[in-house]
Amino acid sequence: MKLAVIGYPIHHSLSPLMHQVELDALGIQGNYTRIEIHPNDFTEKVTKLLDSDITGFNVTLPFKEKIIPYLDDVDSSARVIGAVNTVVKEQGKWIGYNTDGEGYVRGLLHDFSSLELPQSKVLIIGAGGAARGIIYSLLQSGVQKNHLDIMNRSLKNAQKLCEEFSLPTENSYSLKDQCTLQYDIVIQTSSVGLKKEETPLRAFRIQQDAIVSDIIYNPSKTAFLKIAEEQGAMIQNGLNMFVFQGALAFEKWTSHKPNISRMRDTVLGALNLD
Known part of the structure; x- marks a missing residue:
């Protein structure tokens, strides 16, 4: 072989x-x-x-x-x-x-076995290939379309991704947006997680015991995850x-x-x- x-x-x-x-x-x-x-x-x-x-x-x-x-x-x-x-x-x-999205969801449920995806409010940060795979698998796993938001540097690309997966277009945000939404799960799929000064965490509130994950696994704790942990989130890297x-x-x-x-x-x- x-x-x-x-x-x-x-x-x-x-x-x-x-x-x-x-x-x-x-x-x-x-x-x-x-x-x-x-x-x-x-x-x-x-x-x-x-x-x-x-x-x-x-x-x-x-x-x-x-x-x-x-x-x-x-x-x-x-x-x-x-x-x-x-x-x-x-x-x-x-x-x-494509096993990326399913791999993400299986890894998420492995670490958080009591998680009920159909009841979860989810934010995806990024609009590239990794985000696409994860969005597909989350929807297949029961996440409701009106409970799945996309945030990206380019609002246009976030809106395009919403359209492709039949999500409400109002579920799209720019990293520059200041919103007051709270999420059960935040998934960082872009490169901004590596830079503390570019972290999008200021754009929304992390509720206590929310799950925040970054698909990067090296370093094991990105700037994004460090800030999320300081705010009381449960964190997971991309391993x-x-x-x-x-x-x-x-x-x-x-x-x-x-x-x-x-x-x-x-x-x-x-x-x-x-």
Whole structure:
């Protein structure tokens, strides 16, 4: 079995370590490697990859959308999300999936098992590919459309995302907006979480015991999460999303359920996080 992750740059990816440990632990003969593809060489390199004896691969930035025309088909969720992060060879055809959103939701419920998503008021910060995947999976998990808001630097992009997922357009906000809304769950999917001076937390109130998560896992506690914790929120970084999306991909390639705890410990060990 030959597996890989493609992207640019790709040297920082911990996917090979996480998946290789699991392959070895389950006695599955195979290897998982990094394949760096320069954007200018994408057509040539990805065509060669699809013609090779590779079993499947992950797709990371900046190719999650670009890969789609090269595949034989994509599943319904990836089609709606408009991005693919997992590619599987099924009966001689290359099929694209997106496990990011489902990975996020599974990781959220893993940490907060008593959480009732259908009753939760949720704010998504960001309007990119990660936000799209998470929005799709939250709606699939029962979050009500009128309880899901989107905040983004560009109000236009937030409004566009609302329209695509049939959310009320008034559920969109700019980072510059000053609103008095309160949320049960706040999910940060953009780069602003890394910079204290750009934190959007000033734009709304965090209620006590609200869940605030950032899909970034390195550093383990972004400026966004530090401020949220100071305001009394329960916080979560992106480690669980990374592990659970990887576990879903692993299962699609191998038909084996991986050990989530082992995968998580492997990543934690590599990052030296606690």
